[in-house]
Amino acid sequence: MKNKIISITFMIFLISISILNIISPALEVSFAERRHLKQFDDFDFKNFLSGQFIEDFDEVALDQFIFRDRFRNLKAILEFEIFNKMDNNNIVVTDDGVFKIEYPLNEKSVEHLSDYINEICNEYLKNSNIYISIIPDKNYYLKEDILKIDYERLEELLMSGLKDMTYIDIKEALSLKDYYLTDPHWKQENLSEVIERLSDAMDFEIVVEDYVKKVFFPFYGAYYGQSALNVVPDTLTYLYNENILNAIVKNYEDPDHIKVYDELKLDDMDSYDVFLSGSSPLITIENSSAKRDHELIIFRDSFSSSLAPLLVESYSKITLVDLRYMPKDLLNEYVDFDDKDVLFMYSTSVVNNSNILK
């Protein structure tokens, strides 16, 4: 009797899941994983004979599997709760949030970055005040015993390779609470100490208290989906004042949008794109009512999207250059560097993977 039940229940289970998979409509994107899902292509006999068809079929079957997120969730729970794994797919979940292991320190990448910056300095920045600051990833502040890169070694290696420029150390200006729980980025509303460090070194003044806060909830950060667990989402806060409201943004990727905050993006896959509409090779922010007529150029990654709006009070124009999307050889065509403040500001993740810079 037992064997009859095993046989029948298993067959019913297998066939039901198969039918559900066949009849379920294909999904375009996975919001949890922030990626497009593989779709069925039209049948091609040539592909069928070459074996490509079945390879594609395997990928589609994985991507379009019913309750995909639930199954990923089941696996994550088992990995953490039953097998006591420290991480699942390099994602660590603690009471202090979700973290992604960035390890080991890629010394070649750090050296490549310093050479890369030196080339920019030699080519374009002969008459500029040059600063550099590295944004530690939030793992730096985590007390738990996870694998972390050697931050001191990273700084030492980077600075020993760089020519004349001022290093602005912001490690002590941040703590774990200044980062989102489910996202790698820092919180804009907690950047006052970072701005203080920058203003001390770069000699500008900003009153960081005079902001009106707008909040968005729930903010599901990049690590939320990767964790595949039901983690509490974040609240995303963005700050307004007169300067920010009046600032005019020119986004070379999205010319129609001229505001600092792109609130339509809050409901997109990545709500963090509310800051300056997300990634773009080149953005300028102009503020005619700035305290002084001075310009700043930031070579940056996504962290600066939330930082730059807070600097418009002191700079009449801020140019944000993202070299992940723009080759450095084209800089001369779009940016005038003469007599400007220049800040290289990269997170450790970019420093450790600098080959993504073009």
Add this chain to the structure above:
Amino acid sequence: MLFSSISFIYYFLPLVFIVYFLAPKTYKNMVLLISSLLFYFFGEPIYTSILIFSTIVDFIHSLVIEKYRGQKQAKIALISSIVINVSILGFFKYYDFFIENINVLLQTDFELLGLSLPIGISFFTFQTMSYTIDVYRGEAKAQKSIFGLGTYIALFPQLIAGPIVRYKTIAEEINKREHSYDNFAYGISRFVIGLFKKVLIANALGELSVIAIGANNMSVLFYWIGAIAFSIQIYFDFSGYSDMAIGLGRIFGFHFLENFNYPYVSKSISEFWSRWHISLGSWFKDYVYIPLGGNRGSRLKWFRNIFIVWFLTGFWHGASWNFVIWGLYFGMILFFEKLYLKKLLERLPSVFQHAYVLFIILISFVIFNNESLADIVLYLKGMFGLLNIPIVNQESLYYLKSYSTIIIISIIGATPFVNKCYSRLSNHNYIGKFINIAEPLGYIALILIITGYLVDASFNPFLYFRF
């Protein structure tokens, strides 16, 4: 096609089950043959022709052998069949290896073919050879139907990674086999357990061994973690596959012989080889070692026979010198074990016997997993602290901690402990009743968990596919 893939479990398998069990008895072999060829075609479209060619060759040769039984023609047909099978295997698997070595030795520049290895070729050529040899020896009757023989050779449960099923084992079942709920349930249980071993344990330990072997900051501990993780991985990977094959075979009414019998609990290396990849060991014993004379005759002759068998066993695993060294390493140990060590070992407490076996096995898999002699030496130096590296470091401790539960589970799982507990509890009055109710749900729960792991992963081929 992989057993541990969504497309196999949720598309191919249910479709084959439905068509097979709805088909009338006379068409069941045809359904199995077509689905087996499709199964192979999905993984190796072009090489399906080799499988079909090999089947036709052995079908014709075996008929000739049977027709001319006892005559010269039968012997010629046998030799011809063996030459063709060995040539196919030699060409696809060893051609480039020989050319590479000739180029090095003779300073020549012959071009390599760079052909990909047809999946499972080492398994199905050995099966077909065993078939013709058994027919020649009169231990099996030649199959009169090409579809019957094709069903045996191409049978997808065991086609690409064994076990090496002998024709005589399932000869009767090709024409007449029983389909029952008992067979189906047993098959499901073996299949699901095999999948669990592969997807949850072998894949996790595979990850760990790759991390440990490829770590940036090596330590002595990392070398040991890498070696231990690989040794456990290869057992769970291969025995998991055998479980799945045996289970699927049983669903269709075939009784394949066991391929693994808790090899890591062995007390000697000869015991280990009677428990590890049993179908390969017995193949070499019956078709090479015994015909060569076995342990009869002089000690020198016996040594020669051991050398040949273990050279071939190693070489069968891959066209690379490390596999040859691996095979000869075992040959040497078995020779000395039978001559001297066995008696000494038997006098030792069993814990020392187990430690001896595990140590020998661990070193063997270091040889197995490192292609060049230089890499093997480097790895062994690393394990024994001869590389001027720390004993432990932060990275190795992190991964040891992270994988400790799965290592412990896998060590327990490599012993008969779980099976013994299950048998005992099943016989218990109340607990047995509970198990009866819970078991069907247990398999569903396991397959759900496995699906979770498959959906979350992208690529996880079986280790033994390359052999």
